[in-house]
Amino acid sequence: MSKTVNNASTxxxxxxxxxxxxxxxxxxxxxxNWKGATQDLAxxxxxxxxxxxxxxxxxxxxxxxxxxxxxxxxxxxxxxxAAPSTTRGTTARGSRVGRGRGLGRGGSSGYGQDSTSGAxxxxxxxxxxxxxxxxxxxxxxxxx
Numbered sequence: 001m002s003k004t005v006n007n008a009s010t011x012x013x014x015x016x017x018x019x020x021x022x023x024x025x026x027x028x029x030x031x032x033n034w035k036g037a038t039q040d041l042a043x044x045x046x047x048x049x050x051x052x053x054x055x056x057x058x059x060x061x062x063x064x065x066x067x068x069x070x071x072x073x074x075x076x077x078x079x080x081x082a083a084p085s086t087t088r089g090t091t092a093r094g095s096r097v098g099r100g101r102g103l104g105r106g107g108s109s110g111y112g113q114d115s116t117s118g119a120x121x122x123x124x125x126x127x128x129x130x131x132x133x134x135x136x137x138x139x140x141x142x143x144x
């Protein structure tokens with residue numbers, strides 16, 4: 001009797017699976033949007049490829065953000081290292097001494113420059129728009 005019950009149970013489970021698959025197939029065939037098993041396989045492959053591309057995009061974006069953060073940290077470090085050098089040549093009140101305005105180190109802009117040939121129109125010594133000192137002197141020199 002137990003063997004007969006087990007056989008009937010197995011047969012019933014098999015029949016249930018067959019009916020379930022038949023219902024699924026019928027729904028697919030009657031669906032006007034279904035393009036066939038070949039299209040289903042292609043869609044599944046495209047889905048896998050799209051997931052891979054998205055994972056790659058996330059990886060690239062993460063790497064870009066890390067690189068940007070690294071560059072930002074380097075720039076901040078450079079600014080910190082450069083900050084102490086800008087305080088040299090200042091007095092206790094913070095005013096700069098011994099430099100002409102708008103000049104690079106030890107050079108001159110050519111504006112109002114002393115002419116060695118004694119040409120007319122030289123503005124050297126006029127003091128207009130120059131700050132302290134004269135042009136053409138190096139850093140840290142005091143005016144005379």
